[in-house]
Amino acid sequence: MTSGERIASGGHHEVDLVLVGAGPVGLYGAYYAGVRGLRVALVDSLPEPGGQVTAMYPEKPIYDIAGFPSVRGRELVDNLVGQADRYSPLYLLGRQARSLESVASGGGPGRFRLTASDGTAIDCGAVVVTGGIGTFTPRPLPAGEEFLGRGLSYFVPSPGDFEGTDVVVVGGGDSACDWALALKPVARSVTLVHRRAAFRAHAATVEAVRSCGATVITDAQVTRIEGGAAMEKVEVTPRNQEPFSLPAQRVVAALGFLADLGPVREWGFDLHDNRHLVVDSTMATDLPGVYAAGDIAEYPGKVRLISVGFGEVATAVNNAAVHLDPEASLFPGHSTDEAPVAAAAA
Numbered sequence: 001m002t003s004g005e006r007i008a009s010g011g012h013h014e015v016d017l018v019l020v021g022a023g024p025v026g027l028y029g030a031y032y033a034g035v036r037g038l039r040v041a042l043v044d045s046l047p048e049p050g051g052q053v054t055a056m057y058p059e060k061p062i063y064d065i066a067g068f069p070s071v072r073g074r075e076l077v078d079n080l081v082g083q084a085d086r087y088s089p090l091y092l093l094g095r096q097a098r099s100l101e102s103v104a105s106g107g108g109p110g111r112f113r114l115t116a117s118d119g120t121a122i123d124c125g126a127v128v129v130t131g132g133i134g135t136f137t138p139r140p141l142p143a144g145e146e147f148l149g150r151g152l153s154y155f156v157p158s159p160g161d162f163e164g165t166d167v168v169v170v171g172g173g174d175s176a177c178d179w180a181l182a183l184k185p186v187a188r189s190v191t192l193v194h195r196r197a198a199f200r201a202h203a204a205t206v207e208a209v210r211s212c213g214a215t216v217i218t219d220a221q222v223t224r225i226e227g228g229a230a231m232e233k234v235e236v237t238p239r240n241q242e243p244f245s246l247p248a249q250r251v252v253a254a255l256g257f258l259a260d261l262g263p264v265r266e267w268g269f270d271l272h273d274n275r276h277l278v279v280d281s282t283m284a285t286d287l288p289g290v291y292a293a294g295d296i297a298e299y300p301g302k303v304r305l306i307s308v309g310f311g312e313v314a315t316a317v318n319n320a321a322v323h324l325d326p327e328a329s330l331f332p333g334h335s336t337d338e339a340p341v342a343a344a345a346a
Helices: 024-035 051-056 073-085 174-183 203-211 262-266 306-324 341-345
Strands: 012-014 017-020 040-044 090-093 097-103 111-116 121-124 126-129 135-138 166-170 189-193 215-217 220-227 231-238 244-247 250-253 257-260 276-278 290-292
Touching: 017 024, 017 111, 017 121, 017 306, 024 040, 024 051, 024 073, 024 306, 040 121, 051 073, 051 174, 097 262, 111 126, 126 306, 166 174, 166 220, 166 244, 174 189, 174 203, 174 250, 189 220, 231 250, 290 306
Parallel strands: 012 121, 017 040, 017 126, 040 090, 126 290, 166 189, 166 250, 189 215
Antiparallel strands: 097 111, 111 121, 135 257, 220 231, 231 244
């Protein structure tokens, strides 16, 4: 990130608008909130922005983003972060949005207090829920959880951080194979361990991993991580065979994620199928001042695509701006009317 600020745990903050979810739709919403002159905070349970894209297919090409014949997931997220950073949003990452309550406003539109799982409180005048399919929780690696942060990770924010290390990637899905491919050029060695013979990942991706020089071990599990202050090696146990050790300073556990609407379900929304927030044409929920956009939103004719979510969150944020200031225009103006980025920063 550049000018966006990551907020430490705890404390009390005040903004105009909170976006619950820092996936692509939430990041684009942060940009549009900035266009409207709103101070914005993004809250997300994942430690990095980007939502499902960062968690599940950061190296995959995406073909349905307008204006990009093809863009890698990581590149799309980086571009969205850079676009939002012009307006210096606050990022509250690695924590869940737990409660939303009304607080005294002293007249005018009501205000909310959103409290995160770490106790951080944010007061705001409007909320846009862009939580995708809910809170993502990584499926834990059964062995070696005590090395989390000391070599064990569930994400690869920057492949360069793995330079010169022996890396073991655990999993058989697209994200596991993508990360093995991304790390092979920088790591000393890459080993992919999958507990089954068949992969969930696309066959062409699996073949690319086998062809790139990475070691692929199937029908086996990582049963122990060993080391002191830092990770040194892993124990791999093949089915019906004796365990053996591999050198490893880094392990990436790509075992998938559990998604749950979580505490948002208790905020009093009209829910569809107990998992989607019902909205009207302004993207407003049945709670005044709270909107929803992206995969979590539901209305007749809904199509769940990133490209659709971008338009929905622009609609939501602009209507939230009018909610905050009834004298404001719903139309935000054209981006071509804004000062160039370089001039604005001067």
